[in-house]
Amino acid sequence: MTTKAETGNVEKVIFEGLEEVGAEPNDISREAEFEALDVDSLDLVELAQIVEDEFGVRLEGDDLKGLTTVGQVIDLVVKKAE
Amino acid sequence: MTRRVVITGAGAVSPLGVGAEALIDRWIAGECGIADGEGRCDEFEPTDHMSRKEARRADRFTQLGVVAADEAIEHAGLDADGIDRDRIGCVIGTGIGGLTSLEQQVGVLNERGPDAVSPLSVPLMMGNAAAAAVAMRHSIHGQTFGIVSACAAGAHSIGAAKRMIEAGDADAVVCGGAEATLTPIAIAAFGSMAATSKEGISRPFDARRDGFVMGEGAGVLVLEDAETAESRGAEVLGELIGYAATSDAHHLTAPDPSGRAAARAVTLALEDAGIEPGEIDYVNAHGTSTPLNDRSETEALKLALPDDAGRLPVSSTKSAIGHLLGAAGAVEAIATLGALRQGVAPPTLGYGEPDEGLDLDYVPNESRPLDTASGNGGARRIAVSNSFGFGGHNAVLCISA
Numbered sequence: 290m291t292t293k294a295e296t297g298n299v300e301k302v303i304f305e306g307l308e309e310v311g312a313e314p315n316d317i318s319r320e321a322e323f324e325a326l327d328v329d330s331l332d333l334v335e336l337a338q339i340v341e342d343e344f345g346v347r348l349e350g351d352d353l354k355g356l357t358t359v360g361q362v363i364d365l366v367v368k369k370a371e
Numbered sequence: 372m373t374r375r376v377v378i379t380g381a382g383a384v385s386p387l388g389v390g391a392e393a394l395i396d397r398w399i400a401g402e403c404g405i406a407d408g409e410g411r412c413d414e415f416e417p418t419d420h421m422s423r424k425e426a427r428r429a430d431r432f433t434q435l436g437v438v439a440a441d442e443a444i445e446h447a448g449l450d451a452d453g454i455d456r457d458r459i460g461c462v463i464g465t466g467i468g469g470l471t472s473l474e475q476q477v478g479v480l481n482e483r484g485p486d487a488v489s490p491l492s493v494p495l496m497m498g499n500a501a502a503a504a505v506a507m508r509h510s511i512h513g514q515t516f517g518i519v520s521a522c523a524a525g526a527h528s529i530g531a532a533k534r535m536i537e538a539g540d541a542d543a544v545v546c547g548g549a550e551a552t553l554t555p556i557a558i559a560a561f562g563s564m565a566a567t568s569k570e571g572i573s574r575p576f577d578a579r580r581d582g583f584v585m586g587e588g589a590g591v592l593v594l595e596d597a598e599t600a601e602s603r604g605a606e607v608l609g610e611l612i613g614y615a616a617t618s619d620a621h622h623l624t625a626p627d628p629s630g631r632a633a634a635r636a637v638t639l640a641l642e643d644a645g646i647e648p649g650e651i652d653y654v655n656a657h658g659t660s661t662p663l664n665d666r667s668e669t670e671a672l673k674l675a676l677p678d679d680a681g682r683l684p685v686s687s688t689k690s691a692i693g694h695l696l697g698a699a700g701a702v703e704a705i706a707t708l709g710a711l712r713q714g715v716a717p718p719t720l721g722y723g724e725p726d727e728g729l730d731l732d733y734v735p736n737e738s739r740p741l742d743t744a745s746g747n748g749g750a751r752r753i754a755v756s757n758s759f760g761f762g763g764h765n766a767v768l769c770i771s772a
Contacts, residue, residue: 312424327424331490331491335491338489342487
């Protein structure tokens with residue numbers, strides 16, 4: 290069973306996922322850029338796995354291309370779940 | 372003229388603790404780091420030494436290698452400004468690589484399917500991961516690679532580093548070995564081939580020995596061209612005066628009982644060093660505590676050193692830490708260097724019952740002063756350190772200090 294993706298709980302899961310892959314908890318916000326969080330392409334794949342497990346939303350490699358901030362990914366997950 | 376290769380840094384993580392000093396001081400004191408039949412690095416906590424992010428991107432063998440390398444590099448002052456990073460190499464060997472990570476991800480694959488397998492799996496388990504992590508962390512831009520030759524990997528890596536410097540490909544090389552295979556599959560696999568001790572006791576050369584005790588850890592040296600080291604004012608801890616490697620071509624796992632190829636590696640290492648057997652003061656044996664190794668190694672030493680094997684102290688670090696597989700040769704090179712520098716022959720612990728034909732001086736149970744009365748003039752002490760690996764790989768280092 291997956292959870293329904295709404296902005297609030299997607300944000301929570303992604304924030305936790307970012308912490309899990311090693312981002313500094315205090316630096317994590319919607320506005321934070323992945324580069325500043327030292328989150329690279331391998332981390333984003335892990336994040337996509339966490340999102341899929343939780344919400345059943347599959348993020349392909351191309352989906353994340355060009356997204357630079359945490360908020361952009363949160364919005365994308367919510368949009369894809371609709 | 373061939374460049375001389377000196378040792379300017381040493382670092383270790385072993386079942387005797389974090390740090391090269393803990394390894395040598397505690398071994399000399401007769402302490403044993405083996406508990407419950409395993410040589411685990413209990414005192415090692417990765418996040419004491421690296422960020423959580425660095426730790427989760429490194430298998431345990433890489434974590435151990437990185438921490439040993441940090442110590443060696445700091446010791447050597449190799450991170451100082453003004454050192455040409457293009458002229459530094461890095462060779463860190465391993466027997467197996469990131470087995471903990473591999474086992475975890477096989478579990479994920481079986482339980483949750485291919486989509487759940489971590490994208491970090493490959494960089495975690497690849498055998499060159501420790502070398503790569505050390506190079507990235509210390510901005511090493513010369514040649515970097517891992518060497519995979521079972522229990523000879525640590526010594527092979529140090530030997531390859533020596534050659535790299537001699538050939539002029541690098542002025543300094545961070546080199547050694549790292550291993551962390553105290554995992555269910557490795558414990559079962561070594562057990563099923565009856566390589567490991569059922570009793571969980573490491574007692575090399577003793578008649579009751581029944582296999583090795585698996586350990587984990589890492590050892591890393593900084594080797595450096597002598598002139599380069601001198602010009603930057605680095606403290607010289609010792610010199611790697613000789614290295615040689617040969618192959619048994621005998622059996623997948625068992626050593627050639629005649630010890631012929633192993634003996635030849637000793638002889639060639641002495642030739643490389645330009646010394647005679649009479650100049651050696653100490654032998655750091657491979658001494659695994661397996662019935663086969665300890666017998667064939669004794670034979671090899673008698674073959675290579677017919678007039679000297681009987682007088683030489685021969686001891687096994689594995690009696691104190693177990694068998695660190697691909698890290699063994701490197702950790703033992705560091706223990707050997709420490710023994711030479713302190714002028715002590717460290718003991719073979721757990722030794723009680725002589726075995727027929729195994730009649731060398733194995734320095735049973737207690738350290739003793741290491742004489743330099745062996746024809747090298749007493750100005751330096753010289754040791755040979757043996758490493759032999761499954762596959763019939765023999766690698767021998769000759770160290771002076």
